[in-house]
Amino acid sequence: MRLNLKIWRQTGPNAAGRMEDYVADHVSPDMSFLEMLDVVNEGLVKKGEESIAFDSDCREGICGMCSLVVNGVPHGPDRGTTVCQLHMRRFKDGDTITVEPWRAKAFPVVKDLVVDRSSFDRIIAAGGYVSVNCGGAPDGNAIPIAKEMSDLAMDAAACIGCGACVAACKNASAHLFMSAKISHLALLPQGQIERGARVVAMINQADADGFGSCSNEGECEAVCPKEIPISNIARMTREYVKSVLTRR
Ligand code: SF4
Numbered sequence: 001m002r003l004n005l006k007i008w009r010q011t012g013p014n015a016a017g018r019m020e021d022y023v024a025d026h027v028s029p030d031m032s033f034l035e036m037l038d039v040v041n042e043g044l045v046k047k048g049e050e051s052i053a054f055d056s057d058c059r060e061g062i063c064g065m066c067s068l069v070v071n072g073v074p075h076g077p078d079r080g081t082t083v084c085q086l087h088m089r090r091f092k093d094g095d096t097i098t099v100e101p102w103r104a105k106a107f108p109v110v111k112d113l114v115v116d117r118s119s120f121d122r123i124i125a126a127g128g129y130v131s132v133n134c135g136g137a138p139d140g141n142a143i144p145i146a147k148e149m150s151d152l153a154m155d156a157a158a159c160i161g162c163g164a165c166v167a168a169c170k171n172a173s174a175h176l177f178m179s180a181k182i183s184h185l186a187l188l189p190q191g192q193i194e195r196g197a198r199v200v201a202m203i204n205q206a207d208a209d210g211f212g213s214c215s216n217e218g219e220c221e222a223v224c225p226k227e228i229p230i231s232n233i234a235r236m237t238r239e240y241v242k243s244v245l246t247r248r
């Protein structure tokens with residue numbers, strides 16, 4: 001396939017960015033989207049031009065590093081899929097594809113398609129942990145947990161912290177990300193110690209980092225590669241109200 005690419009280039013956080021045109025030739029339908037970009041970059045390097053900066057690590061949908069808005073959709077057109085697992089067979093010969101970084105005040109562009117997501121780390125540091133005694137690993141069956149609760153907690157724990165939910169939201173809200181972490185911990189016995197303080201601390205940190213609030217439109221759920229449901233946001237809101245009403 002031969003594809004026309006319009007890719008966001010920005011030399012640094014304070015530089016002005018712009019879309020630039022590239023042609024990707026000899027693209028195999030079996031390539032992943034990132035492998036296609038690797039080939040474009042090899043061509044740029046051979047010509048002595050600056051390669052396009054983009055993030056990736058595992059390339060198998062588990063680390064959350066890849067972060068491209070493809071044709072206006074975070075992680076591209078396939079539901080429940082990270083952009084590293086998007087394949088070029090999804091496109092047709094001659095297609096024009098736009099590629100942009102996540103766009104949110106709390107995710108400033110570092111270079112080209114790379115954004116700084118350390119605001120997510122600050123939210124986790126504010127409350128996304130549990131108090132446990134160090135020592136040997138406890139027996140797996142020592143704490144009984146109802147199957148329904150463990151299933152819900154595991155589903156919420158599937159969040160890989162990619163930030164697509166923020167990029168898709170017109171408010172740049174981190175609610176889906178935070179609600180996944182808060183639900184995962186609030187549903188398990190191990191998460192009870194900080195349960196009330198956690199939700200308030202994490203939401204306060206998100207406000208401080210410039211994330212917006214939630215207006216219940218569901219774009220976050222639609223683009224989430226782990227299909228985290230927005231019912232977690234309802235749980236987070238209940239946790240928050242309960243905490244501010246009962247804590248001094
Ligand atoms: S909730 Fe989904 S989209 Fe948001 S950070 Fe987690 S995995 Fe990514």
Ligand code: FES
Nearest residue numbers: 059063064066084
């Ligand atoms: S590179 Fe790890 S999820 Fe895409």
